Amino acid sequence: GENVEQHPSTLSVQEGDSAVIKCTYSDSASNYFPWYKQELGKGPQLIIDIRSNVGEKKDQRIAVTLNKTAKHFSLHITETQPEDSAVYFCAANSNTGNQFYFGTGTSLTVIP
Amino acid sequence: ETGVTQSPTHLIKTRGQQVTLRCSSQSGHNTVSWYQQALGQGPQFIFQYYREEENGRGNFPPRFSGLQFPNYSSELNVNALELDDSALYLCASSNAGGRLSNEQFFGPGTRLTVL
Numbered sequence: 001g002e003n004v005e006q007h008p009s010t011l012s013v014q015e016g017d018s019a020v021i022k023c024t025y026s027d028s029a030s031n032y033f034p035w036y037k038q039e040l041g042k043g044p045q046l047i048i049d050i051r052s053n054v055g056e057k058k059d060q061r062i063a064v065t066l067n068k069t070a071k072h073f074s075l076h077i078t079e080t081q082p083e084d085s086a087v088y089f090c091a092a093n094s095n096t097g098n099q100f101y102f103g104t105g106t107s108l109t110v111i112p
Numbered sequence: 113e114t115g116v117t118q119s120p121t122h123l124i125k126t127r128g129q130q131v132t133l134r135c136s137s138q139s140g141h142n143t144v145s146w147y148q149q150a151l152g153q154g155p156q157f158i159f160q161y162y163r164e165e166e167n168g169r170g171n172f173p174p175r176f177s178g179l180q181f182p183n184y185s186s187e188l189n190v191n192a193l194e195l196d197d198s199a200l201y202l203c204a205s206s207n208a209g210g211r212l213s214n215e216q217f218f219g220p221g222t223r224l225t226v227l
Contacts, residue, residue: 046216099160
């Protein structure tokens with residue numbers, strides 16, 4: 001099955017700096033890659049996603065890039081704010097499409 | 113538009129007992145997936161329900177079972193609880209029609225503690 005690896009496990013940045021989180025996947029049939037933000041005591045919240053037919057997608061301060069050849073995708077957050085502090089998860093869908101495989105999460109802390 | 117809701121929010125059980133967790137999908141969504149999230153880990157796929165039938169299952173034993181109702185709400189049942197079943201159980205809904213290439217929205221989860 002699919003194997004998703006995520007790095008780093010923890011990340012601290014100064015407010016206003018950028019944060020980058022990277023993931024790799026193993027199944028070349030995966031074609032959908034969402035990113036989730038999970039705050040303490042809450043369920044994961046979808047923040048951005050990308051499909052395999054595009055290489056980059058941006059939504060205000062958040063962007064995701066996908067390199068299908070290398071099987072890796074990254075989350076970029078610019079101009080970070082304290083409210084960006086949370087655990088971020090990447091995911092990839094299975095080759096049958098009916099399940100997601102999640103990374104182990106990145107705990108992001110934005111220092112005011 | 114109502115989001116995904118789950119009940120109860122917290123639950124404490126003892127080893128060997130049985131538990132039922134409930135999920136109401138987001139309005140207009142016909143597919144429900146259940147995930148187990150251990151502390152400090154990413155969610156692990158348990159199974160998915162579409163049109164009231166199981167449509168994919170992760171690496172979980174048969175004592176994990178589920179149901180989907182005509183209104184698309186769902187239940188997760190776990191029999192013979194073990195200590196390792198302690199986790200946050202997440203329900204996610206989508207309108208992918210059984211496939212998950214579309215957005216999937218999570219509920220707040222049910223925190224299960226097995227003593």
